[in-house]
Amino acid sequence: MAKYEFPKDFWWGSAASGPQSEGRVAGDGKADNIWDAWYQTAPEKFFNQVGPEKTSMVYQKYQEDISLMKQTGHNSYRTSIQWSRLIPNPFTGEVNPEAVTFYNHLIDDLIAAGIEPFINLYHFDMPMVLQENGGWLNREVVDLYTDYAEKCFKLFGDRVKKWFTQNEPIVPVEGGYLYGWHLPDERNLKHGVQVAYHEALASAKAVEKYHALNLGGTIGIILNLMPTYPKDDTNPADVKAAKFVDGFFNRSFLDPAIKGTFPSDIVDWLGEYDLMPTYHQSDLAIIKENTIDLLGVNYYQPRRAAAKEIQVEPEGENGWMPEDFYTVYDMPGKKLNPYRGWEIYEKGIYDALINIKDNYGNINCFISENGMGVEDEARFINADGQINDDYRIEFIQDHLKWVHKALEEGSNVHGYHMWTCMDNWSWLNAYKNRYGFISVDLDNEAKRTIKKSGYWFKEMTEQNGFSD
Numbered sequence: 001m002a003k004y005e006f007p008k009d010f011w012w013g014s015a016a017s018g019p020q021s022e023g024r025v026a027g028d029g030k031a032d033n034i035w036d037a038w039y040q041t042a043p044e045k046f047f048n049q050v051g052p053e054k055t056s057m058v059y060q061k062y063q064e065d066i067s068l069m070k071q072t073g074h075n076s077y078r079t080s081i082q083w084s085r086l087i088p089n090p091f092t093g094e095v096n097p098e099a100v101t102f103y104n105h106l107i108d109d110l111i112a113a114g115i116e117p118f119i120n121l122y123h124f125d126m127p128m129v130l131q132e133n134g135g136w137l138n139r140e141v142v143d144l145y146t147d148y149a150e151k152c153f154k155l156f157g158d159r160v161k162k163w164f165t166q167n168e169p170i171v172p173v174e175g176g177y178l179y180g181w182h183l184p185d186e187r188n189l190k191h192g193v194q195v196a197y198h199e200a201l202a203s204a205k206a207v208e209k210y211h212a213l214n215l216g217g218t219i220g221i222i223l224n225l226m227p228t229y230p231k232d233d234t235n236p237a238d239v240k241a242a243k244f245v246d247g248f249f250n251r252s253f254l255d256p257a258i259k260g261t262f263p264s265d266i267v268d269w270l271g272e273y274d275l276m277p278t279y280h281q282s283d284l285a286i287i288k289e290n291t292i293d294l295l296g297v298n299y300y301q302p303r304r305a306a307a308k309e310i311q312v313e314p315e316g317e318n319g320w321m322p323e324d325f326y327t328v329y330d331m332p333g334k335k336l337n338p339y340r341g342w343e344i345y346e347k348g349i350y351d352a353l354i355n356i357k358d359n360y361g362n363i364n365c366f367i368s369e370n371g372m373g374v375e376d377e378a379r380f381i382n383a384d385g386q387i388n389d390d391y392r393i394e395f396i397q398d399h400l401k402w403v404h405k406a407l408e409e410g411s412n413v414h415g416y417h418m419w420t421c422m423d424n425w426s427w428l429n430a431y432k433n434r435y436g437f438i439s440v441d442l443d444n445e446a447k448r449t450i451k452k453s454g455y456w457f458k459e460m461t462e463q464n465g466f467s468d
Helices: 034-041 058-071 097-112 139-156 170-177 189-213 236-259 264-272 281-289 347-359 390-408 452-463
Strands: 003-005 011-015 076-080 116-120 162-167 218-224 228-230 294-298 303-306 365-369 413-419 438-441 447-450 465-467
Touching (some): 003 390, 011 365, 058 452, 076 162, 076 413, 097 139, 139 162, 139 189, 162 294, 170 189, 170 218, 170 236, 189 218, 189 236, 189 281, 218 365, 228 236, 236 264, 294 347, 347 365, 390 452, 452 465
Parallel strands (some): 011 413, 076 116, 116 162, 228 303
Antiparallel strands (some): 003 465
């Protein structure tokens, strides 16, 4: 029987975000973000027309939720502050006292329960008043974000010692400017590149602010890393295609965050195709001098790429797309989560960690998200009202085995956070796929019930590992 033991101070827990969990109540002082606004104008885009106004009602139920975190083995928990809640009008910078009270209570109660708060500053939730002014396309937003970050550090940094500038900065690029998952729902690669650049600059400026305050904690970024594999690793053209995909989707964010520079092959490609962002020369020094202390790794699935047999010039006003430079390879026989259409490839989590070890100075890191979304989990409710999600337990175990292997080989991986604690609202998908250790009954005032995986996670974390 194999036994998988983890370090005694390993960070066990889950991750969520403010916009996906908090909801809204009368008098909370929160302003609209892009999701609030999009739902108001196009509710039909959201699964079952479930919008962000209720989400999982954490704003009202956070004390119950913290109790449930203890019951499911958490010693740490990541969530995000909502910019549009804390500072309803970013142009004036005035802080919403109701938000300060809520976040203070949340942070204090987590700490009192022995659960360390990991706090992220931006999780796809651009304030709508800023999106109307261009969002991340507008350089002014970089400085407004930096001001917001500094306010957060000063308000909560005496207690919060793990900060993150952004979650998955590639996603606002993909969702907002390539594939139509987020506002502003454009198809414009050049705009997407500019957004990615401004995100990198904003992250570096927030790191600079945090370090200057000497609050005694660490600051990092959360990246969704998708190891990229060529269709045929003996075919130089496929290998080149996979390197491009890795460069655009992974290294374009890893390199500036950790090395303080952008990958030269991607910079060359941007120049060749007239895709370079507008920037100030002085920005490059800011990015170079303000790298992160800690990396969060979100891992769900790999990418697979093949060479583009024929490259065709783009037609119409939208110009190039990334897929004009490679072919998405749909590998036959792959293991699949049929509810999301995502490949399940457990070794990818190991490959991501070893890449960080070998190519990024073995920076301190942790698995900040890993999870399995499943539709209609009510099918698996037993006579006691509990969801028997054995598939989720198997999913976690199979990934933790590879995390353990990376640890044995010297990776500085310090924790594992599951997505997510309780089922939460997931953008256009709303509650279509459930990810939580804890179920949320939308028809019964968001009643919480721990799933089988939650009890298993508690037992596993108490033992600091598991046997197979």
